[in-house]
Amino acid sequence: MSCAAAEKEIIEIDGLGHRYGAGTDYEVKALEDVDLRIVRGEFLVVIGPNGSGKSTLARHANGLLLPTEGRVLVDGMDTRDPNRLWDIRRTVGMVFQNPDNQIVATVVEEDIAFGPENLGVPTEEIRRRVDEAMALVDMGEFSRHAPHLLSGGQKQRVAIAGALAMRPRCLVLDEATAMLDPRGRQEVLRTVRRLNREEGLTVIHITHFMEEALEADRVVVMDRGRIVMDAPPGEVFGRAAELEDIGLAVPQVIEVRRHLSDRGLSVPSSVLTVEELVEHLCQSRR
Amino acid sequence: MSMLRDITIGQYLSGSSVVHRLDPRTKITVVGVFMIVLFTAINAQAYVVLVGFAVLSVVLAEVPPRMLFRGLRPVLFLLMLTFALQLFLTRGHVLFTLGPLVATWEGLRQGIFMVLRLLLLLVMASLLTLTTSPVSLTDGLEAILGPFRFVGVPAHELAMMMTIALRFIPTLMEEADKIMKAQMARGADFESGNPIRRARSLIPLLVPLFVSAFRRADELATAMESRCYRGGHKRTRLHRLRATGLDAYAAAVTAGMALIVIGLRWWIPL
Ligand SMILES: Nc1ncnc2c1ncn2[C@@H]1O[C@H](COP(=O)(O)OP(=O)(O)OP(=O)(O)O)[C@@H](O)[C@H]1O
Numbered sequence A: 001m002s003c004a005a006a007e008k009e010i011i012e013i014d015g016l017g018h019r020y021g022a023g024t025d026y027e028v029k030a031l032e033d034v035d036l037r038i039v040r041g042e043f044l045v046v047i048g049p050n051g052s053g054k055s056t057l058a059r060h061a062n063g064l065l066l067p068t069e070g071r072v073l074v075d076g077m078d079t080r081d082p083n084r085l086w087d088i089r090r091t092v093g094m095v096f097q098n099p100d101n102q103i104v105a106t107v108v109e110e111d112i113a114f115g116p117e118n119l120g121v122p123t124e125e126i127r128r129r130v131d132e133a134m135a136l137v138d139m140g141e142f143s144r145h146a147p148h149l150l151s152g153g154q155k156q157r158v159a160i161a162g163a164l165a166m167r168p169r170c171l172v173l174d175e176a177t178a179m180l181d182p183r184g185r186q187e188v189l190r191t192v193r194r195l196n197r198e199e200g201l202t203v204i205h206i207t208h209f210m211e212e213a214l215e216a217d218r219v220v221v222m223d224r225g226r227i228v229m230d231a232p233p234g235e236v237f238g239r240a241a242e243l244e245d246i247g248l249a250v251p252q253v254i255e256v257r258r259h260l261s262d263r264g265l266s267v268p269s270s271v272l273t274v275e276e277l278v279e280h281l282c283q284s285r286r
Numbered sequence B: 001m002s003m004l005r006d007i008t009i010g011q012y013l014s015g016s017s018v019v020h021r022l023d024p025r026t027k028i029t030v031v032g033v034f035m036i037v038l039f040t041a042i043n044a045q046a047y048v049v050l051v052g053f054a055v056l057s058v059v060l061a062e063v064p065p066r067m068l069f070r071g072l073r074p075v076l077f078l079l080m081l082t083f084a085l086q087l088f089l090t091r092g093h094v095l096f097t098l099g100p101l102v103a104t105w106e107g108l109r110q111g112i113f114m115v116l117r118l119l120l121l122l123v124m125a126s127l128l129t130l131t132t133s134p135v136s137l138t139d140g141l142e143a144i145l146g147p148f149r150f151v152g153v154p155a156h157e158l159a160m161m162m163t164i165a166l167r168f169i170p171t172l173m174e175e176a177d178k179i180m181k182a183q184m185a186r187g188a189d190f191e192s193g194n195p196i197r198r199a200r201s202l203i204p205l206l207v208p209l210f211v212s213a214f215r216r217a218d219e220l221a222t223a224m225e226s227r228c229y230r231g232g233h234k235r236t237r238l239h240r241l242r243a244t245g246l247d248a249y250a251a252a253v254t255a256g257m258a259l260i261v262i263g264l265r266w267w268i269p270l
């Protein structure tokens, strides 16, 4: 293990391949030759069409799945080492798509305590972590509520708090915004972005909503089990034709930008949001 | 919502009465002891003590009696049947005759005792769930069964199953309701026809419900694993159960009640 690398990178994936049902008639090659380095404090967004292997990749980040080829290092620990499995799982927290199917307890604070309870954290310390995690996702006032009565966005924030209570270094969200209404999505995204900026939490956000990729530090595009692009959002969405080839839509702003430049009004690729576009157009008219 | 709303399993009425504040372990033990003692009672004096204890518990719990009676309504028929069977099938001195049926004094006495026994059983069990939140009930059960782990009682697993069941009952009910409405919109009929037909009409409801329950179970297991769940071993808890002076009181009163009822068996034989 090289210490210099371990200090900068939280997750290192080298030549990762995964086959479901290896050796049976139903073998599915879900990942092939994936190399990916995730730097501490990074906000990474993963996009790709259905069945491209995003969830499979995510599940390798905390040892839910083990590589059939290559290796995955989390904070320098190999996910194939059974002695480090629990250290790995507490380093990388996971939030899944369906908010209903990841909340275990009948009271919000009891659910958030589930992780630390499993880790054998002493009672007083659990209390502290639960309160802290609830404050971080802005759910303090709901501590004694029943989870099934919360909105989708609130449930996902409880799920995020449940992961945070284990004090992870990295948070993986596997389409955590997919089942939410626009308001719930906003709630969750705002929370995650703040955690990334203020707490320095590394975030890997898998999504089908291209707009959510615009504010990432880096966007990874997957197709048929491989990484086909790995670049900042401006660059990725600049290659609109390639994205459309693999069946991904381009965010509306990018679309508008392209139409404008087709008509001879060039807009720099650094313009990624509606506000930026409006500002740019107003200035260029003067 | 439709008929599914009426199903309430172990309803809880939040409050701050003396009984609410008791440690769940105490409450479970008291109810357990009460039930055992109930079956040793064979004379009127013993029943007076038992009824007194139950009335005292209900009063201290500050639970509206109407809540308790509502829980008894579904078993009313069972109680009447029990009474009738005891009344007519016990041999002894004739009280009155009704066609071929002979009611006896001994039967009357047995019938009253039996009905009282069932009533007391139900009242105390309902009182337990009415005054103990599902969370503390589960914690209490886990703590009480804990020592029996060594003879193979999976205390933690049982408690976890209960927690998950309680957590998912509302979710699955909501889903069942949604499926029912969707099927009704397509012309399904759940409410008419004979019982067999009605049962058959539930199949299009149950199949999707089961499929989804299995998917949920699978996803929940993955989420639990991600949060480092590995069974009860070395697990700590957010809330620790703490017994107070109140619990000592309750234990003393219950012990006294048990001794008197059992003692009455010998002091006043029949
Ligand atoms: N448990 C499994 N057993 C067998 N094959 C699987 C399993 N899970 C996924 N696959 C297959 O592996 C491939 C990648 O699936 P994966 O779920 O990682 O894709 P995804 O990018 O997350 O898709 P989606 O956008 O639909 O969530 C797909 O072809 C899928 O059918």
Ligand SMILES: [Mg+2]
Residues within 6 Å of the ligand: A054, A055, A056, A174, A175
């Ligand atoms: Mg997926």
